[in-house]
Amino acid sequence: MSGAEVVATYRVDSYLPLEQAAEVIAGEQSTGTFVAVARETPELRDRFAARVVAIEPTTSTADLPDAALAGADLPDAALAGADLPEAALAGADLPEAAVAGADLPGAIRPAGARRRSGLVRIAFGLDNFGPSLPNLLAAVAGNLFELRQLAGIRLLDLSLPDAFAERYPGPQYGITGTRRLLDRPDGVLLGTIVKPSIGLPPEELRILVRELAEAGIDFIKDDELMGNPPHSPLADRVRVVTEELDKVAARTGRRPMYAFNITDDLDRMAANHDLVHAAGGTCVMACINLIGLAGLAWLRERCALPIHAHRAMTGVFTRAPQLGIDFVAWSKLARLAGADHLHTNGLSNKFYETDDEVLRSIAAVREPLLGGYETLPVLSSGQTPGLAPETYRRTATTDLLVLAGGGIHGHPDGPAAGVTAMRAAWQSTTSGRTLTETAQQNPALQQALETFGPPGADGGGGRG
């Protein structure tokens, strides 16, 4: 094999020697079939066969420090030999997810064989598929999940050659462009989700948006469940929302960004985008697993606005620890395909991920990809003002879009007070004051802390 390569990193469990399991993956995903066939010459195999470049055994899945993989591009040096750099396996906390990996069904288990686990890196010649996301997936994430030789198989990370950067323009706005549109050059960006998720009539949405915008929110989004249903057509939402935002902008000089959920069958989605754009909207949201990464790349080609990428359904391929595609690998593909904003969950979220896993996702999204692909991490689910100090301490950045749904709408004094409390919490945190101090002068924050929990109560490491 010569020329540019894609390197895929997998976590593999098998009752076969890891070397053998790795060769099965490489064979299935390139030149192999289950019997020798005519025309499969040594020259053909030399040129096109995927190549196992590294195997790093761990004694069991439970010993594998997930957090150590951290989403960084693999250094070239790591690919030269069979040894992974020691640093990648040192001293990370053990995430909950790594513990539970039962054998996948159908795994071949020779009598007396013991279970082996490890990291396997496989190089695929770019010439096998070219710089195409769907064709790349066929190789690195196609039939291999079904192999009986594997008792566990998870794609952790991908290292991609520059040819992908030539094909995919990626985020059109990213962090910089989003800040510019919002006229918010620094500080955390604060947002919310329209609640109730579905069923709110457009004229009530109008009132809610007015209230949130006047309270100084940066960003509002449709719930992922709200598409273009008969009871609240997108066209009606676009009309009332843009009217209200225009009015607020005229009064205050600030225009929050509203991410309209344009998710739908693709031609309809494109029409939805055009509707939002024509009305002066400044953001569209797409559920990128539901339209597919190819659908996202297609949207990017005809999109004039930032794409707020919702990750609904990610859990179906991330939550089983012994199977799937890790957020780190998936997020790279989403960024290539054009995600300007990408959901990562937030600390102490209501879903299954630990804080360590969330932080790993945020770090992955912030890591430069092929020298660019600037994407804004979106922290959401269970976010409240009390989480600001821990979030800031552990991410060390304000290049975040923090979305509070219930944490704003559930404020006892209503959504506007919810926005005030969130803003106060983050301003307090980034200027080095404690929330307790700030709350003494800020009743909205005081009440939020009483309602949703004080700093540290639920923010000091989450469920872990």
Added chain:
Amino acid sequence: MSGAEVVATYRVDSYLPLEQAAEVIAGEQSTGTFVAVARETPELRDRFAARVVAIEPTTSTADLPDAALAGADLPDAALAGADLPEAALAGADLPEAAVAGADLPGAIRPAGARRRSGLVRIAFGLDNFGPSLPNLLAAVAGNLFELRQLAGIRLLDLSLPDAFAERYPGPQYGITGTRRLLDRPDGVLLGTIVKPSIGLPPEELRILVRELAEAGIDFIKDDELMGNPPHSPLADRVRVVTEELDKVAARTGRRPMYAFNITDDLDRMAANHDLVHAAGGTCVMACINLIGLAGLAWLRERCALPIHAHRAMTGVFTRAPQLGIDFVAWSKLARLAGADHLHTNGLSNKFYETDDEVLRSIAAVREPLLGGYETLPVLSSGQTPGLAPETYRRTATTDLLVLAGGGIHGHPDGPAAGVTAMRAAWQSTTSGRTLTETAQQNPALQQALETFGPPGADGGGGRG
């Protein structure tokens, strides 16, 4: 809630009472958030909240007879009360996959709580999202996989209202149209995959196709790993293949169908389709998980040929027994979106699925959907002549496309002999003769049975 509904059936594991777990799913996927919010009125909830319509506990995941779910539409009667019909839970074989379900990470486990497992059916008002596949997925397969209240969550089946039939035309050719294009009105359709999977130069492909076509094969397809790479551009493959098929058709009157893999970024995929169509090709193949179901529906809108739907990457959401989307549910969406042919695996395949699971998938594809959506099941992976009797006995149909890759290319006398052996095996089987009898007059079959195994050797129930 009034009007048309979607009913989703889930297998749920939880340490909470199943009623509570079911309500969490219904809430998360419709009107709920983690705190009470303003404007979430009782009227709004009445109209838009998803509704738990049935809960059927099983004592543990291991007791759940997967095979009993069989992919049939739920009878209306089953939705009226909380009881599932007894027949749905009676006496099926226990599939391997049902046994291994470990808890998903992050599951809430109150002290002393025991694990509950069961089937849960939830009805969603169609008005929540309209007849749109991406928006439907947001509701029935969105964030719910990440819920901590669940230790296991798998979408098993979907019952869809007629509005989906109005929006999605589905298969354009199906079984009937494919048989017409092939001039093969009855009998099993026999096909193969080009091997080696990648790397074969176009001029060698030409020779291979000629040989297969002259031997009377019905169908040839590109490997899913073969897209439009520099070493064998699609345009070159289309040229040599259609030239050869034209020549064979002129000589023999029969023109095999060749499924060119057009999988790529969507605009390129559409251009690939146009290229195939303009050259007189009669089938296109798409890896439908890699372009997304929305990408498939989009292709269907602009496609003039049968769509051969490859299922690469399905394992990422099917193989973990405690998580995911079952083939039965997924195949309905694929058929709505336009799959004319759909891969199901075959008996004794080289992948993880048991024969029972494969048979369930074949049955699901053959079951009428909304009164139509005729899709041809495609049996592949490890298929050989010796499997014909068991496949026919257990499927009781010849409306199958059976693909043998290694089982044809690996024949000691070459691919043409491989085709002859496969054809003889199926003709023998459907006319009630044993393979042993037939092989006495058919050396190609005799040699295939000696090479790949005699009838029953590997075909009497697979790995189970």
